[in-house]
Amino acid sequence: MARELVIDLASPYQTGLTADDYRRVGAKKAIVKISEGTTYTNPDIRLLINRSAEGGVTGFSFYHYGQFHNDNQAVAEAWYFLDQTRKTVNPQPGTLMILDAEIKNMPTSSVIAFLKVLREAGFKTGFYSYLYLLPKFDLDAILQHADFFWLAAYPLGDKPADANPDFHYFPSAPKVDAWQFTPKLLGYNLDGSITVTENANQLLSGPTPVVETTPAPKPQQQQTDSWVDDLGVKWYKETGQFTITDQSGIWLRWGATTQSAKIAALPQGSVIKYDAYCYSGGYVWIRQPRGNGQFAYLPTGREANGKRQDYWGKFE
Known part of the structure; x- marks a missing residue:
């Protein structure tokens, strides 16, 4: 061996x-x-x-x-x-x-x-x-x-x-x-x-080896309503909740990129409370606070040149 x-x-x-x-x-x-x-x-x-x-x-x-x-x-x-x-x-x-x-x-x-x-x-x-x-x-x-x-x-x-x-x-x-x-x-x-x-x-x-290699972003100290994380992505402070309406559901991830490790596949009807959003990699992402100072990230629709192209759910 x-x-x-x-x-x-x-x-x-x-x-x-x-x-x-x-x-x-x-x-x-x-x-x-x-x-x-x-x-x-x-x-x-x-x-x-x-x-x-x-x-x-x-x-x-x-x-x-x-x-x-x-x-x-x-x-x-x-x-x-x-x-x-x-x-x-x-x-x-x-x-x-x-x-x-x-x-x-x-x-x-x-x-x-x-x-x-x-x-x-x-x-x-x-x-x-x-x-x-x-x-x-x-x-x-x-x-x-x-x-x-x-x-x-x-x-x-x-x-x-x-x-x-x-x-x-x-x-x-x-x-x-x-x-x-x-x-x-x-x-x-x-x-x-x-x-x-x-x-x-x-x-x-492991039963499912981790192969995604993009690190989860770590925000800088938030002194204003916007900040830039370690990946160079600019985030904007906003609180609310998002309900998934897309029939296929959406992957919740450990970072705001499609290469970030997956946490779970959230089905249609799932409700996510968030505290910030960003534009990254062709998508509009929201940030979900989790326990122990951790965050999860969810794409909510596509974007191009800083403008949203569609919605995969409903914001409240």
């Missing part, structure tokens, strides 16, 4: 990486942190996904940093992880969802309770931990409920490492699918892993 490089993305550690940085790293797979406990959600999920996708990443999986010490807490955190993942990335069934288990005194029964919630919700499940923590878990019992085992052990410690780990130092543990071998991949503040099974290659590719 061909081993593949995998990167771990979380805020604020990788938010400064550019698309060119990701191209230099060369990874095609990324595992993105969604949440921690039951109160924290990564505020930069879309930035990390879109910028890494622009830099060549095509497969995305997601993880939760567990803070629980009993089964009830584990179940609550699993549901929080699911809720936040659905709100921010809307994963398809079969997507790999991973528990990051690296705190002390985390019971095996609670790990299993967490994984059961994810599997029953229709997702593939993963378990991540450090080599030195494995004696604290009943690994055989856990792996009966995990489709993917991701193990961390750093032969070079915190020193920079290239993309070719020395397998003479491969951690001795059963059924490892991916080995996280450095926290400083190519000198970046970036955890690097390598797949060691075909199971890992397939699961990390």
